[in-house]
Amino acid sequence: MHVDGNAIGGMLNHVFGRDATDVSGRCRECGAENYVGALLVYRAAGVVVRCPSCHATLMKLVEARDEVWVDLGGFLGSGLEPLGEARIHVVHTGELVDGDAEL
Amino acid sequence: MTETPSVRTLVLNIPDWPGHRAGQHVDVRLTAEDGYQAERSYSIGSAPGMPLALTVELLKDGEVSPYLVEEVVPGDRFELRGPIGGYFVWDADGSDEPIFLVAGGSGVVPLMSMLRHRRAVGSNVPAKLLYSSRTLADVIYRTELDEIGAEVIQTLTREQPPGWKGYGRRVDAEMLGEVQFPPEQNPRVFVCGPTRFVEAVADALVGLGHRPGRIRTERFGGA
Numbered sequence: 587m588h589v590d591g592n593a594i595g596g597m598l599n600h601v602f603g604r605d606a607t608d609v610s611g612r613c614r615e616c617g618a619e620n621y622v623g624a625l626l627v628y629r630a631a632g633v634v635v636r637c638p639s640c641h642a643t644l645m646k647l648v649e650a651r652d653e654v655w656v657d658l659g660g661f662l663g664s665g666l667e668p669l670g671e672a673r674i675h676v677v678h679t680g681e682l683v684d685g686d687a688e689l
Numbered sequence: 690m691t692e693t694p695s696v697r698t699l700v701l702n703i704p705d706w707p708g709h710r711a712g713q714h715v716d717v718r719l720t721a722e723d724g725y726q727a728e729r730s731y732s733i734g735s736a737p738g739m740p741l742a743l744t745v746e747l748l749k750d751g752e753v754s755p756y757l758v759e760e761v762v763p764g765d766r767f768e769l770r771g772p773i774g775g776y777f778v779w780d781a782d783g784s785d786e787p788i789f790l791v792a793g794g795s796g797v798v799p800l801m802s803m804l805r806h807r808r809a810v811g812s813n814v815p816a817k818l819l820y821s822s823r824t825l826a827d828v829i830y831r832t833e834l835d836e837i838g839a840e841v842i843q844t845l846t847r848e849q850p851p852g853w854k855g856y857g858r859r860v861d862a863e864m865l866g867e868v869q870f871p872p873e874q875n876p877r878v879f880v881c882g883p884t885r886f887v888e889a890v891a892d893a894l895v896g897l898g899h900r901p902g903r904i905r906t907e908r909f910g911g912a
C-alpha cells in the first residue's frame with residue numbers, strides 16, 4: 587500500500603538539509619504541479635515517488651546505512667538540491683516521562 | 690497514558706528539542722543488540738509549546754509499535770529524528786479561514802495537535818472534526834474531544850452503542866456534504882488516515898467542489 591511524501595519527510599530532511607514536503611514541483615511527464623507531501627510514495631528495497639496525476643516516476647531514493655542515493659529527474663522546478671557532502675543529522679534522545687501530563 | 694486497548698500516548702522529555710508545529714511527526718529509530726535498525730513515523734499529538742507527546746497505535750506484527758505501546762517504561766530512552774514535515778501542518782497564524790479536519794482511526798493524532806493548538810492560543814477560527822472509528826472503544830482522546838472547543842462529529846463504522854447519536858457508517862460524500870464547511874467559505878481541509886480512507890475522502894471532497902489545493906492529505910498506508 588502506498589503512502590505519501592509526508593512519510594519520507596525524515597529521509598528528505600537528511601537528503602536536502604531542509605523540509606522538502608512543503609516544496610512544490612512539476613511532473614516531467616504530465617506537467618502536474620504538486621507539493622512533495624502530496625506525491626505518492628511506494629516503498630520496496632528503495633523508495634519510488636510517483637505523480638498523483640499520471641503515476642510517472644518523479645524521484646527514486648535508496649537508503650543504505652547513512653547514505654541516500656537520489657534521482658530527482660522526473661520532478662522539475664522544485665529547486666531541491668541534495669546536499670553534496672555527508673551531513674550528520676541531529677538525532678534526539680527521548681526519555682519517557684509521566685504519561686498523564688496535561689496536553 | 691492508555692487511550693484505547695491498543696493505543697498509548699507517550700510523553701517524552703527531550704532536552705534539546707527545537708519545538709514542533711501542529712501536524713508534524715517524528716521518526717522513532719530502535720536499534721537491536723545485533724545492530725539491526727527499525728524506523729517508523731509517529732504523529733505528534735500535543736500542541737506546539739507543550740511536552741512532546743506521541744500517540745501510538747499497536748500494530749500486531751509491527752517492529753516498533755509493540756515496544757512503544759507495551760514495553761517502554763518511564764526512564765527508558767530511545768532515538769528519534771524530527772520534527773518532520775511542513776506540508777501537513779496548521780499554524781494559528783491569524784488567518785480566519787475555517788478548518789475542516791477529517792480523521793480515520795489514529796489519523797486523528799496530528800489533527801488533535803491542531804485542535805489543541807487552536808484551543809491553547811484562543812483562536813476563534815471555526816473548526817470541525819469528522820472522526821471515523823470502528824467502535825466506541827476505539828475512539829482516541831474520547832473524553833477530551835468533548836471539551837476541545839470545536840464541533841466534533843463522529844461515525845462508528847462497525848458497531849454503535851445503544852442510543853448512539855453520531856453516524857454509523859463509513860465516511861461518504863453524503864456525510865461530508867452534511868458536515869463540511871461549504872467550499873464558498875474557503876475552508877482549509879486536512880485529511881489523515883489509512884490510504885484508502887484518505888483517497889476516498891479527498892475524491893469526495895473534490896466532487897463536492899473543494900479545490901484540490903485546499904485539501905492537504907496524510908496517508909499512513911495499510912488496513
